[in-house]
Amino acid sequence: MEEVLFVTPDNFALLKQIMEVMVDAWSMPDYAEALPPHIMKAILDNGGFIEAAVHGGRVVGFVLGFIGYDPEFGYYHYSHMLGVRKEYRGRSIALKLKLHQREWCISRGYRLVVWTFDPHQGLNARFNFGKLGVVSRKFYENYYGEIADGINVGLPTDRFKVEWWILSKRVEKRVSGHDTPPSYDEVKDVAQQLIHTERRDGVRIPTAISRDIPSELVLLEFPGDINSLKAVCFECALRWKHVFREAIQSLLKQGYIVVEHVSLLEGEERRNFYLLTKSPLDELLEGEYPWR
Numbered sequence: 001m002e003e004v005l006f007v008t009p010d011n012f013a014l015l016k017q018i019m020e021v022m023v024d025a026w027s028m029p030d031y032a033e034a035l036p037p038h039i040m041k042a043i044l045d046n047g048g049f050i051e052a053a054v055h056g057g058r059v060v061g062f063v064l065g066f067i068g069y070d071p072e073f074g075y076y077h078y079s080h081m082l083g084v085r086k087e088y089r090g091r092s093i094a095l096k097l098k099l100h101q102r103e104w105c106i107s108r109g110y111r112l113v114v115w116t117f118d119p120h121q122g123l124n125a126r127f128n129f130g131k132l133g134v135v136s137r138k139f140y141e142n143y144y145g146e147i148a149d150g151i152n153v154g155l156p157t158d159r160f161k162v163e164w165w166i167l168s169k170r171v172e173k174r175v176s177g178h179d180t181p182p183s184y185d186e187v188k189d190v191a192q193q194l195i196h197t198e199r200r201d202g203v204r205i206p207t208a209i210s211r212d213i214p215s216e217l218v219l220l221e222f223p224g225d226i227n228s229l230k231a232v233c234f235e236c237a238l239r240w241k242h243v244f245r246e247a248i249q250s251l252l253k254q255g256y257i258v259v260e261h262v263s264l265l266e267g268e269e270r271r272n273f274y275l276l277t278k279s280p281l282d283e284l285l286e287g288e289y290p291w292r
């Protein structure tokens, strides 16, 4: 395959092509939810970062971020969008875009990159926690209200805010491939499962939440594939959202940190979990694993 090039989109033709990638990557029905080129130009010319992945003269992926600030973190880079055309997925294009973004941020003195993502999207969870080494301490209910794209339509836009501490040992070990997320077997006996589930009519649904949490480590289940669950049982997908909300809000209030995505293949069934710990953030960023 011809090489994929990574470039700064420094003209309107490239910025317009990024808009096309947005429409494809998020299955948008039209351009209403896409970012117009003049906003991208403003971001690019005022301390933001946009990089395009180009194959055969055509933009096939991009990452876009700008400066952020809050009193707790100080200044950080806020990464708002990362998208790759469907036909180009699974070729590490997104990973390379994030690694370039990390280098760019380090060279400009940032220590932290922040973004939000839908906690029910298992592949995104794997990418963010497993490959990049983010952690999360914040969850928002219906963060954007209703978004009319193919991924979000019909369900509340609940989001994790994730922190990517780009200079930390944890991130360094993950992005260099020296470290991988734990397997289910590695943590199942030391972490307590908070959401109880069962399979009914061919789909897994949440049945109860444990009220007492004596454990320092918690496994929080979420759907194996929310996109297909939504198609076969919309009510089940909604129920997952509500049960997960209740459980995660309570854990974060008690000081737990979301630190890993753990995946399990049981026969044909994919199951997804988050692993949360009460360990201090500093220890986690040093690359320590309370379960090892």
Ligand SMILES: CC(C)(COP(=O)(O)OP(=O)(O)OC[C@H]1O[C@@H](n2cnc3c(N)ncnc32)[C@H](O)[C@@H]1OP(=O)(O)O)[C@@H](O)C(=O)NCCC(=O)NCCS
Residues within 6 Å of the ligand: 025, 026, 082, 083, 084, 085, 088, 089, 090, 091, 092, 093, 094, 095, 096, 117, 123, 124, 126, 127, 128
């Ligand atoms: C998320 C996304 C950018 C990944 O792009 P990509 O170029 O396929 O990602 P990479 O090849 O670098 O990495 C693949 C990893 O991403 C994850 N991933 C997330 N979504 C995926 C998808 N739809 N298909 C394949 N892998 C996906 C997997 O963990 C995979 O890891 P693996 O290769 O070890 O199995 C792309 O699927 C996309 O544009 N999705 C829609 C927009 C979106 O959700 N953006 C927010 C991301 S937080």
